Amino acid sequence: MKKEYCGLFGIYNHAEAARMAYFGLYAQQHRGQESAGIATWDGTAIREQRGMGLVPEVFNERHLGKELKGRVAIGHIRYSTTGASLIRNAQPFLARIGGLSIALGHNGNxxxxxxxxxxxxxxxxxxxxTIDSEIFIHLIAKNLGKMTLEEAIIAACGRVKGAYSLLILANNKLFAIKDPNGFRPLALGRVGDSYVLASETxxxxxxxxxxxRPIEPGEMLVIEDKCVRSYQICEPHPRRQCIFELIYFARPDSIVFDETVYNCRKAMGMRLAQEAPVDADFVMPFPDSGIYSAVGYSQASGLPFETAMIRNHYVGRTFIQPSQDMRDFSVRVKINPVKSMIKGKRLLIVDDSIVRGTTIRTRVKKLRELGAREIHMRVTCPPIRFPCFYGIDFSSKGELIAAYNAIDEIARFIGLDSLHYITIEGLLSAVSHPSDYCLACFTGDYPIPPPGQGGKLCLENPVALSW
Structure with missing residues (x-):
């Protein structure tokens, strides 16, 4: 299972800034479910509330109506890609430097x-x-006595390498900054006389x-006194936007990197139907991430679309984990097959990705037990063979089933009659600007070399699958 990274929200000049931030985070809850936080500027000081859990678990009416006063707010929801899952690592991160109060939220690595x-x-x-986001605060503090706040932030960004979309609340100023390659999404909007910023639309x-519009790579926006100023803080770099936003992470009703996510996922499914047709009784997704690609596959192939797996929408992050002898229970509780649809049928499953393969294997085993005659699978991203160092939670090659195993071996391990991953060319045909995307998890070509590595990561020490 992939785990999301983080979501950001900011708002400037709104009488209900904290409440708007609450709903802005709520809409992006899929991006992070470990912790949530909101910081506001009340005209004198920054007020904040942070906690572990989902947005409705962290905030109540007392926080939103009384404690988080002010017309400027930033919010953050987190899944940890660096740093442990602890309250001290929840964001926005707060600091006081001389007479300046700063709150910072970071998406990326x-x-x-x-x-x-x-x-x-x-x-x-x-x-x-233990989070990498705190680096920004210390770099800003190091330079603040020698230069303006804007210059100190630019200098800090010049020292770091990697992926970052940032929101910084510094007294009454709101900053939005994006790394030079534009790995992570961040967008600007407006509601009435208020400016809003969010990871997703x-x-x-x-x-x-x-x-x-989206915030551009290497751009810094400064919002102050109802005025928005834009600075290009570095020389242009090649865009390397995270393709997994469109494959999996973003909500289908969002616009990310100027792409409508829903349309991209449908186009991926249509391309899969061209690349790997199969004679099946119907197309089915593993909900929810495979739904829109399965719709595209169905429309392009002419095969019926069926939701033969039903998701339990009331399983939350804090669901009690089963004992070892019930280790498959947590998989079954999330989605369950419609038994009458399975027996004797030839199934074509469309899903967004295969990372470790263990969850899909459990689900396919259940379909076999229910009498499926054939089970085929089509995947809307190429094989994930390399770890991500920019904020996605597959950080070691040993976790990736495709890193050391051929596709036919993966199909055997999962229990499939056939398996096809979309080609890189097919994936890029679903986006408007193919050269703008980071493909390092498929190719090993890293736009920013990871620590101790060159620009190309090689596969070593193959690990065989065990049945």
Whole structure:
């Protein structure tokens, strides 16, 4: 199972800033389910509320109506890609530097964290967390006495390497910054006289805000006194937007990287139907991430679309984990097959990806037990063979089933009659600007070399599958 990274929301000049931030985070809950936080500027100080859990678990009416006062707010929902899942690592991260109060929210992953942390600690910096996001605060503080706040933020961004979309609340100023390659999404919108910022435009839709434009790679927006200023803070880099936003992470009703996610996923399914047709009784998704690609496959192939797997929408993050002798229970409780649809049928399953293969194997085994005659699978991303260092939770090659095994071996392990992954060319045919995307998890060609590696990561020490 893939785990999401983080979601950001910011709003400037709104009488109900905290409440708007709450709903903006709620709309993006799929991006992070470990912790949530909101920070507001009340005209004198930054107020904040952070906690572990989902957005409705962290905030109540007392927080939104009384404690989080002010017309400017930023919010963050987190899944940890660096740093443990602890309350001290929840964001926005707060600091006070002289007369300046700062709250920072970060989506992404830095690749030179260890190097910078060692340097800063040797100069006297004391870190409060284990997250890479705190690096920004210490770099800003290091330069703030020598330059303006804007210059200190730009200098900090010039030192870090990796993926970052940032929201920074500094007293009454709101900053939005994107790394030079544009790995992570961040968009600007407007509702009435208020400016809003979010990782995904589905947050704008909930608030009836107008989507204005994406934040550009290497851009810094400064919002102050109802005025928006834009700075290009570095030389242009090649865009390397995360293709997994369109494959899996983003909500289908969002616009991400100027692409409508729903349309991209349908196009991926249609391309799969061209690349790997199969004689089956119907097309079915593993809900929810495979639904829209399965619709595309069905429409392009002429095969009926059926939802023969039903998702339990009331299983939350805090569901009690079963004992070892019930280790498949947590898989079964999330989705369950419609038994009458399965027996004697030739099934074509469309899903977004295969990472480790264990969850899909359990589901396919259940379909076999229910009497499926054939089970075929089509996947809307190429084989994931390399770890991601920019914020997705497959950080070691040993976790990736496709890293060391041929496709026919993977099909045997899962229990499939046939398996086809979309080609890289097929995947890129579903987007408007194919050269703008990071494909490192498929190819091993890293736009920013990971620590101790060159630009190309090679596969070593193959591990055989065990049945």
């Amino acid at each position: 830095l690749v030179n964290t260890l190097e910078l942390r060692q340097e800063l600690e040797s100069e006297g910096s004391i870190f409060q967390t 589905c947050a704008f839709d909930l608030l009836e805000a107008e989507f204005m």
